[in-house]
Structures are given as C-alpha cells and as structure tokens.
Amino acid sequence: MANGGVFGQQRVGWGFFGTELKIRREGAGLTQQELGAKVFCSGSYIGQFEAGIRRPQPDIAKRIDVELGTDGYFTRVYEELIKGSPNADWFADVAYLEGLARAIQSYAPTFMPGLLQTPAYARAVFLAGCPFSSDDEIETWTAARLARQRLLEDPTRPLLWTVLDENVVRRPVGGAAVMREQLTRVLSLARKRRVMVQVLPYSAGAPSLESMLKLMTFDDAPPVAYTEGVMSGALLDDPAQVARCELTYDLVRAAALSPEASLALIESAAEGYAHEERT
Template identity: 45%
Template sequence: MANGIDPSTSMAALFGARVRRLRTAAGLTQAELGRMTHVVSTRITQIERASGARPTLELARTLDAVLGADNLLVELWPYVYREAFPDWSRAFMAYSERAVSIGEYAAHVVPGLLQTEAYARAVLSVGLTLSSDTQLEERVTARMGRQGRLGSTDRPALWVVLDEAVLRRPVGGRAVMREQLERLLEAAAEPHITVQVLPFDQGEHDVMGGSLTILTLPDGSEVVYTEGAHHGQLIEDPAEVRRFSVTYDRLRAAALPPLMSLDMIRSVMEDNPRGAKVPSRSERRRVAQEQLQQSGGRQLRGGGRRVPRRRAGP
C-alpha cells in the first residue's frame, strides 16, 4: 500500500500505485519525474495519491515511456478514464465486455462498435460535455479501443438495425460518410455481424425517440440500454427487459432483410437518388422471420407477437 492509498479502492489508485512503484524502482523523485514528463511535481503527487484530475491519455503514454512500463500504464488508462462516468454507464460498459451477443437499434448515428475513427471524431466533437481537444482525442481512443472485441476470440454476435436517417445524414461531411458506409458493408460481410436498415416508409415505431441496445450475457440473461440525445438508462428488471426485447424483435421484422439493407447502403454511398427497391411489408416480414429462425432468434407471428421457445424441464 503506497502512502496509505489502497490500490484496490479504484482504478485511479491502482494506476497511482503502479506509477509510484515504477518511479521508486527507477530511483526518481516526484520532481525529477515531473521534469521528465513536462508536468509539475504536484501533478505526479496527485496521480500517485489518486487525488485531483485523472491523468490524460497523453500523460499516461509519456509516463509509460519514461518509466519503461512496457505499455502497462497505457493499458490501465481506459479503466481510469471510465471512472469519470456515472455508475450506470460503467455498468453498461462492463456488461458490454462480457456480452455474448449484442442487438442494437440506432436512430441517429452508426453505433460506436462500427464507427470509423473520422466518423467517431465528428460525432464526439459535438458533445455538450466536451471541454478540450485532449478530451475529444481521449474519447475517440476509448471508442476505437472498445471495437477490438469484435476481432477477439470471444467476440460477440452483433446485430444492428439502422434507421434510414443514419445513412442519409452526412456526419463529418461526404468523404467521412462514404468511408463510414464502406465500413458498414465490410462489417456486414463478417459472419458474426448482421446489419439491417429500417426504411422511412415503415412509419412510426416504439423507439423513435432514441436508440436501444440489448446485451445477452453468458448465463443467458439480458440487460437493456436506452439512449436519447442527452441521457441514457440501464435497465436490468426482467419484465422491462422482456418488453424491450419484444420491441427489438419487431424492429428487426420491420426492417429490410440484410441483403436488401446492404443494397440500400450501397445506393446511398453511390448517391443514387432512386435508392434500392423496397419490398412490401409482408414480404419483409416473411424474409425476416426466416432469417430469425435460421439465426436461432425468436419466431415472430403476425402483429409482431413473440413466440417464446419451449424450455425443457419445470
């Protein structure tokens, strides 16, 4: 325990304990380390004591290089960074890292897991809580880092339903948006990723006010995250989760089938004003039900009712 600070109390405390241990091993004083990393010695004191502002990503990288930490401090930094978020937000991030499948409906922008760096920077730059360019780069880095799980051995299945507005809004300008649409097409080619588009002609639906994410955990339980322009809510109550699960099933059934969705994405990317041919609702429902059955999803009846699987045993 360094200077009476218990490293198990927080990630900031753990980060500070590692900095102090590395600094001591290198035979440096706090003042010397401060000069080498271009910060005042009191900043090093704050980091080691987990007091004051959390270290920036740039400072974490500098400390790592100066102390020869072999990327340890850089790898710890995202966890320190997350502690600035509300409890429900950190809980959602933790659930996301464990999820075996992720279902998302995006009303306004491409989900973070599929964003390009340029698109993410454009989206994050308009946040009301953004205070500096450094904070923007930290958020972009954290978002890009979370995408790594899609390429890991324990990668989750990802099913994304995009409102047509997501495709039509040129976030970051046309060049950035074209790159983003190309990214969607590339992602949809992966066997564990499905992308659908909910066209404008579908009309009103239950999630018009924001976005929806459903996470399925290793034990089969589910949690839901809903998000609006300036708020988010984590939902764990089983009854509420089931209600949102049915809503998501209905969105998938109403959306264009995956292949037709990709046609629409290509059409928008190529700036084709006529767009892809949109099939009738009955045809979309038929194709969607077949796809859900093939993917092991829930079967849908007319009117959007869910037919639960029969479970063995009591």
C-alpha cells in the first residue's frame, strides 16, 4: 500500500516475508496464480503477501512450505513475526491492518473501542478480565493498546466511525472519574471531527449485532471484517461474509441516534459522572 501504516517495525518484518516468498516462488518457476491454486487461495492474495499488504494465515504459510519445499521456513518466519507483536495472537493481524486501513468502522456492545480508550479505562478493562495478573502485565497490555492509537495522529486517515451501544456509555468501568475522562475524550475527538460517533440507545430494542464488529477497508486490498469472542477472534476476508457483516453494520447504524443526538447523550452522561465525583 502507498500508505506505509503506523507499525513500522511490523511492516518491515512482513515485507521481508513477502520478499522471500517472491524469491522462492520465482525460483520454483511458479506464477502467483499457480502458487495460489496449490495453497488454496487466489493469485491476487499471493501478490498481497509478497507486497507486504496482507499477512497469510498460518495454514497457508504451512502449505507454502510444502509446495515450495522450504522445510518449514515460512512457518517459522510467520511464528517469529507473530511473537514479535505485543498483542494477543488472535488480534495481531487486526492491529497490523488498522495501521494500513483507509477506513475503520466498528460496533461496540460492551466496552469503548480500543482505539478510543484512555489509559485508565484500558487498565480497568484488563484488570476486570484478568484480576490475578500482575501490575507489570496490566501495564504491558495497556501500553500495547495505547500504541495502536498513534494512527489518530493523522488528522484525516483512517476515517473512523463507531457505533456505541448505550451500555458502553452507562456502564461505570473503573468508576465515575474514569468514565468522565473517557467520555470527555470521545467528545473531544468527535468535535475535532476525527471520529464519527453514534449511540445505539436502549429504546432501539434488540440490536442487529450481538457482539463487537470491526470493518476495515483499504486503498489496494479487499475489505475485511473482525469479530471477537471469549479469548478468541475471527478475521474474515471472504467477500460474501464481509458483505453480510457490512449489511448488519448498516442496520445497526440506521437504528442508532444521529451524531448530534449521540453527542448530547454522551455529554449528559459525562456530566452525570462528574456530579458523582463531586458527591
């Protein structure tokens, strides 16, 4: 991609993977289409791997080793690059793609999206999910989450649009002071027109989505969708699946409050948390 992304070290690493793949593929006398057919993906995907635009899934890396006779070389490189990521294994690819995305759209049913979290809010989320972890572990995870927010330093890219379930605004994660600071940050980003925010109110009834969803689009690669469960996540790039996710997201967005009404609700909630602090 023309946009080099935020995570420079990771980009270089996957660029190395792609360069080596191209050298070995051409050495084997195979076109991208021919290798893609052998490892059960399209030739264009092989091209994206070679350009460093997209990471292969681990099973594809293993099949590449088999077809090119590279004795586990690409599998080992893949595993080393994944280990170099500060994020959970199932989220490493997502964090990488965020830095390359032209637009990121998300639906958050429970917690504020990681790209918008304050340090105190992030710590509270990690502590709630991992109450027996050490302070050092909590701080390491928090730092990794905050590092992803460097992409917000660009005033226009990526385009960010998030729909928050009203739960996210009303649930006092970390207490009143943490929530006031968190909602104030969201209001600030929205007023700077750095992110578009909508709230899906309780009055909308049953939501079209029951779990978080992130949609990412790129300048020169197909869109992807990401959903998350308990200690797991699924990165979807099948066009039919992504299209269904996009439709469902549109339904959620249509049921949400307008951006203006959403900010008014968030501001009211922030004032309520500020009042709690004073009493």
